[in-house]
Amino acid sequence: QSVLTQPPSVSAAPGQKVTISCSGSSSKIGSNYVSWYQQLPGTAPKLLIYEDDKRPSGIPDRFSGSKSGTSATLGITGLQTGDEADYYCGTWDSSLSAVWVFGGGTKVTVL
């Protein structure tokens, strides 16, 4: 069971929008920035969103991030078949354990 909670899967038709939630606690999402990672099948994770809502160079604006309180959300608009992947949220845990934590991952399926 992961420290950050994500839905196991979401799906939508091409061109539609999906959102992926990531919930945690005050010592995690509530106190630190959230980043999101895309893992295409058979490849390493790739940074998609950092510091809650910033996109690295080269990431299309179809991908967006937001945060409110102890929850964060990744949005993907104009869904494409190439977006089929696992998506993970992550943040630092400022509690006594002092570790980086990931969500359990969400599989996005394009119908």
Place this chain on the structure above:
Amino acid sequence: VQLVQSGAEVKKPGESLKISCKGSGYRFTSYWIAWVRQTPGKGLEWMGIIYPGDSDTIYSPSFQGQVTISADESIDTAYLQWTSLKASDTAMYYCARQPSSPRYCSDGDCYFDSWGQGTLVTVSS
């Protein structure tokens, strides 16, 4: 920026192993390098992180004492090693670059902006 990891390994329980992660395209000593384990059952797990500039290292309590993270700044390479492997160590291991110290994550720059391709470690008798 590129992180290139060593190749897949097949080991027996009780054997030792050291895998590597070589950085290029940036100043290796100015960024932190984390190690992340991925297993089908447990997803992504952060194992620990090292600053090659001074070898400052932070371990996850879950992995403290189970692995050793090190770095050789002269060859821009970070390492993850085991002295006695178990079957439960079977996993894909990734290295990933982080711009800032995890001790100051609330200030920003705490994310993994570049990842190695992964090293598959299989431990089986």
